[in-house]
Amino acid sequence: MIADAELLAALRRYWGYDSFRPLQERIVRSLLGGRDTCVVMPTGGGKSLCYQLPAAMLPGKTVVVVSPLIALMQDQAAQLAQMGIAAALLNSSLTESQKSAVIREAREGKYRLLYVSPERLAREDTLAWLQQVPVSLFAIDEAHCISEWGHEFRPDYRQLSRLRLHFPECPIAAFTASATRRVRHDIIDQLQLRDPDKYIASFHRPNLRYIVKECNARTQQDLLVTALRKHSGSSVIVYSPTIARVEETVEFLKERGIGAVPYHGKMDAATRRTNQERWMSDEVRVLVGTVAFGLGINKAAVRAVIHLSLPKSIEQYYQEAGRAGRDGEPADCLLLWQKRDTALLVHFIKEMTDAAEQARAWQRYDEIRGFVAPGRCRHHQIYVHFGEKPKWKACSACDTCSGEPAWLTKPAEEPQPEKRKGGRKQRGQKKQVGADINPDLREYLREWRRATAKQNGIAAFIIMHDTSLDELCRKRPRSLAELLGVSGFGERKTEMYGEQILDALKSFREGASAQGVS
Numbered sequence: 001m002i003a004d005a006e007l008l009a010a011l012r013r014y015w016g017y018d019s020f021r022p023l024q025e026r027i028v029r030s031l032l033g034g035r036d037t038c039v040v041m042p043t044g045g046g047k048s049l050c051y052q053l054p055a056a057m058l059p060g061k062t063v064v065v066v067s068p069l070i071a072l073m074q075d076q077a078a079q080l081a082q083m084g085i086a087a088a089l090l091n092s093s094l095t096e097s098q099k100s101a102v103i104r105e106a107r108e109g110k111y112r113l114l115y116v117s118p119e120r121l122a123r124e125d126t127l128a129w130l131q132q133v134p135v136s137l138f139a140i141d142e143a144h145c146i147s148e149w150g151h152e153f154r155p156d157y158r159q160l161s162r163l164r165l166h167f168p169e170c171p172i173a174a175f176t177a178s179a180t181r182r183v184r185h186d187i188i189d190q191l192q193l194r195d196p197d198k199y200i201a202s203f204h205r206p207n208l209r210y211i212v213k214e215c216n217a218r219t220q221q222d223l224l225v226t227a228l229r230k231h232s233g234s235s236v237i238v239y240s241p242t243i244a245r246v247e248e249t250v251e252f253l254k255e256r257g258i259g260a261v262p263y264h265g266k267m268d269a270a271t272r273r274t275n276q277e278r279w280m281s282d283e284v285r286v287l288v289g290t291v292a293f294g295l296g297i298n299k300a301a302v303r304a305v306i307h308l309s310l311p312k313s314i315e316q317y318y319q320e321a322g323r324a325g326r327d328g329e330p331a332d333c334l335l336l337w338q339k340r341d342t343a344l345l346v347h348f349i350k351e352m353t354d355a356a357e358q359a360r361a362w363q364r365y366d367e368i369r370g371f372v373a374p375g376r377c378r379h380h381q382i383y384v385h386f387g388e389k390p391k392w393k394a395c396s397a398c399d400t401c402s403g404e405p406a407w408l409t410k411p412a413e414e415p416q417p418e419k420r421k422g423g424r425k426q427r428g429q430k431k432q433v434g435a436d437i438n439p440d441l442r443e444y445l446r447e448w449r450r451a452t453a454k455q456n457g458i459a460a461f462i463i464m465h466d467t468s469l470d471e472l473c474r475k476r477p478r479s480l481a482e483l484l485g486v487s488g489f490g491e492r493k494t495e496m497y498g499e500q501i502l503d504a505l506k507s508f509r510e511g512a513s514a515q516g517v518s
Contacts, residue, residue: 002032002057010057014083016468016490021046023199028053030173031137036196037173038143038188043319044300044326045201047175048076051139055112056085061136062106065115066160068142071273073115075298078462080113084492089115093269109134118145122159127166135170138163140191143174144315147186149360150179151315164192177322178315181387203318203386207325210378210398211408212335212371220308220336221252223408227306227334228258228286230407234303235279238288239320241309241341249288249308263289281450281460291320300327301466306334310341312348313364314371314385327467332405337372377401437473440513445469447514448504452497463497464488476505 007025011017020028023041027050030037041047055063067073073089080087088102088111106114107129114133120126144150146157163172174187174196188196215223228236240246243264253260261275261284279287280299287293305324311317317335325331345365352358371381378398383390394401446469453460464472468488477483480498484491489498 002029007053007057010053012490014053014056014085014490014492015049016484016486016488016493018487023201024050027197027199030197030199031171032057034137034171036171036193037199038184038193038196039173039175039199040179040184041175041177041199041201042203042205043177043322045177047141047177050175051137051173052076052080052085052113055136056083058112058136060109061134062109062111063113063137063139064121064130064133064135065113065139065141066118066121067115068118068145068154068157070117070269071276072141073117075459075462077113077115078458082458082462082493082496083490085113086111087113087115090120091115091117103129107132118154118156118160122156122162127162131166135167137171137173138167140172140174142176143187143191144176144179144183146174146190147179147183148357149186150183151313151364158190161190161192178319178386180315180385203388204379204383204390205322205325206379206395206397207328207330208321208333208397209330209405210321210333210335211404212337212378212399213404213408214372215336215338217338220338223334223336224249224306224308225253225256225258226408227304227332228253231304231332232285234285235282235299235301236286236304236306237293237302237320237323238286238306239293239308240288240290241344243290245308246288246290253286253288258286259284260286260288263287263293265290265292277453277459281453282446283450291316297323298461298465299323301329302326302331303329304332304334306336308336310335310337310345310372311368312345312361314367314382315364317368317371318382318386334408335372342369375400437470441473441476441508442469443514444508444512445472445501445504448500452500464493472501472505478502478505 007028008018011020024046027037027039031051031054039047039050051063051065055061070091070093073091074093077087077089088106090099090102094102105111116126140146140160142152145152145154146160147153163170172191172193174191174193176187179187184200213223224238238249238260240249243266246262246264250260250262261278263272263275267275275287276293278284302324305321307317307320311320321333324333349358349361349365352361367385371378377394377400379395380390380393396402449460449463449469453463465488468486471486471488475482475486477486479502480494483489483494483498483501
């Protein structure tokens with residue numbers, strides 16, 4: 001039995017946190033105890049820490065993480081490296097010699113975490129050499145993909161059922177952000193989990209305001225501009241139904257003085273990465289993407305998520321809208337749909353040749369149509385959909401219960417003239433911050449973070465998240481010991497960036513400004 005002090009010491013040392021989020025400690029103890037585990041925790045709940053912390057505390061052992069996204073693997077491996085936790089990934093982005101090196105070092109027990117795709121894990125040769133790796137447990141991310149009842153079913157995930165056969169003694173942990181009761185049971189059955197510990201966090205996100213509005217093409221554009229002007233200076237995600245609409249929307253917003261970057265599957269990986277990083281580091285505040293964007297995105301201060309079409313399921317909508325307000329502060333989830341969206345969904349369903357798959361798609365269609373229909377509390381519908389039994393019928397955070405917000409009915413304001421600072425475009429850059437944060441200091445540290453990230457060839461959020469940046473502004477540490485008291489700064493990160501941060505704070509005190517950061 002690991003003592004509380006030992007767990008908290010590891011949490012502080014690597015992550016720089018003084019306490020766990022709800023359920024995290026119990027999940028970590030289950031995994032350290034060798035238990036099969038099923039975890040359903042909404043976006044932003046801190047799922048990755050639940051298997052990364054046990055990995056950090058089990059020297060000589062390796063947690064194998066199954067993840068469907070290369071970008072997510074790369075980000076998590078880079079973040080772990082910054083914390084001093086050895087991690088590697090094995091996917092199609094590597095050369096053959098790089099893959100061979102990773103496999104060799106994995107056999108030697110060099111890595112605390114090894115990220116692999118479900119496609120690679122399904123291969124016989126992968127299962128063969130994994131037998132020689134000191135595996136402590138398997139962590140299956142996005143586990144709903146294993147279920148045909150899940151909204152993102154992927155056949156390759158079905159092959160994960162073989163893990164129990166090939167690694168009978170290894171515990172298996174399944175993680176997902178959005179799974180109904182039926183999908184949860186299917187995950188447990190497919191992975192052959194043995195009497196698993198189950199951790200189901202509440203799906204209620206009271207800080208999110210759900211607003212649903214049926215539009216036509218013209219009113220949808222007007223409402224989009226109105227919403228973006230309302231959230232001027234804040235980070236926003238706009239979900240568009242097609243690649244063509246992504247590009248059209250970016251151009252439409254540009255014509256109205258609103259800077260935005262696109263993100264979709266037909267862009268080359270480097271451009272997607274650049275656009276994501278510009279948005280993550282607040283260089284551009286609006287990202288317009290298809291559903292390809294978002295999985296694993298760790299940006300807490302997103303003030304709005306706007307959908308420009310009807311999602312194919314409540315699970316999909318909940319997962320995407322849930323990328324707003326992960327810092328716990330109020331955020332808007334605006335769903336602007338048109339009648340033609342239903343026709344498109346029906347068209348795709350009718351093209352399905354598998355009768356069972358088509359039946360599941362019709363059920364999801366009926367559920368999402370019911371969700372956007374007027375008259376019922378949006379929060380209550382989501383709660384019930386995922387199997388919870390709320391005692392209340394109304395909330396104060398959706399358009400049904402509290403009406404449309406006043407700003408949505410007002411015409412959009414004209415854009416302000418664009419200003420240039422330091423030779424770079426700074427459109428809507430400054431975030432609206434609390435009274436206890438100096439906005440000029442925040443801008444200065446944000447620019448320092450951006451420049452440092454560029455210099456090191458990593459994403460800005462890997463250096464520190466916005467929540468840590470804001471706490472730096474509040475505490476203004478003057479020593480490394482004081483910096484260790486800032487949430488998000490563990491020992492390794494303080495060692496890497498501490499002196500630079502203290503120098504930056506000193507320079508600001510002496511009159512430096514964001515325009516001087518390079």
